Amino acid sequence: MKFATWEPVYAAILEDFGYDRAADERSRDRLAELAEPFDEGRLTSLFEGRHVAVAGGAPSLADELSLVDAADVVVAASTAADVLLAAGSAVDCLVTDLDKNPETGVELSRSGVPVAVHAHGDNLPAVERWVPRHHLANVLPTTQAAPVGPVRNVGGFTDGDRAAFLADGFGAASLTFPGWDFEDPTVDSVKARKLAWAERLLAWLERRRGERFAVLDGRRERIEPVDG
Numbered sequence: 190m191k192f193a194t195w196e197p198v199y200a201a202i203l204e205d206f207g208y209d210r211a212a213d214e215r216s217r218d219r220l221a222e223l224a225e226p227f228d229e230g231r232l233t234s235l236f237e238g239r240h241v242a243v244a245g246g247a248p249s250l251a252d253e254l255s256l257v258d259a260a261d262v263v264v265a266a267s268t269a270a271d272v273l274l275a276a277g278s279a280v281d282c283l284v285t286d287l288d289k290n291p292e293t294g295v296e297l298s299r300s301g302v303p304v305a306v307h308a309h310g311d312n313l314p315a316v317e318r319w320v321p322r323h324h325l326a327n328v329l330p331t332t333q334a335a336p337v338g339p340v341r342n343v344g345g346f347t348d349g350d351r352a353a354f355l356a357d358g359f360g361a362a363s364l365t366f367p368g369w370d371f372e373d374p375t376v377d378s379v380k381a382r383k384l385a386w387a388e389r390l391l392a393w394l395e396r397r398r399g400e401r402f403a404v405l406d407g408r409r410e411r412i413e414p415v416d417g
Contacts, residue, residue: 190344190358192335198393198415199333202346202386210334212310217332217340220308223320224330226339229359231303232329235262235281237360242367244269245349248375250368254278257367264356266348269368270297284352287315291322298323305329305355307348308340344394350387353394366391366404389415 242260246268257278264282285294286307298304308316330340343358345351371388393415395402
């Protein structure tokens with residue numbers, strides 16, 4: 190996704206949550222210093238023309254492993270990777286902002302799995318602590334601000350919807366969403382607001398793709414459109 194397309198949406202997110210763009214940029218710049226250039230052709234080879242499961246971290250994931258197993262490629266958001274690995278399912282790519290299970294990303298990167306590591310305004314300490322522990326050749330550094338150096342902006346806000354935008358950007362033919370619950374009762378109020386944004390962003394993405402995501406069935410009419 191071109192940053193010019195993403196930036197109005199990003200600005201709306203900043204305004205809604207009161208986030209500081211300069212803080213995002215500081216964390217992005219530090220990630221740029223720590224990271225190495227990533228061979229993005231690997232992600233084209235992984236995703237292009239494939240049926241991709243974008244696994245979320247909702248409790249329902251454990252009951253939806255059939256959707257994971259039916260996919261050609263599995264990209265996991267944050268702790269979804271731990272659930273999948275424990276169940277013996279494949280994780281072909283991880284998307285994380287290092288806030289819950291950074292050790293998983295380190296281990297996956299060292300085993301050859303691409304890990305999209307995201308920098309934002311309040312995870313600078315985690316970026317500094319955990320990024321150097323990864324096998325850096327397997328790390329795609331990402332930001333929600335403007336891209337700089339090796340750091341890319343693939344679109345998306347939460348780990349989950351960013352995973353969907355990542356797969357889309359590298360040519361996925363279709364997307365499915367095991368382990369997603371936009372009304373997850375186990376999350377706090379801030380996470381609930383983030384899930385609302387994730388829902389809006391997936392609705393935007395499906396319009397851009399001309400695809401219908403089953404995870405949005407019965408919900409589309411109530412989703413506030415994203416201007417982008």
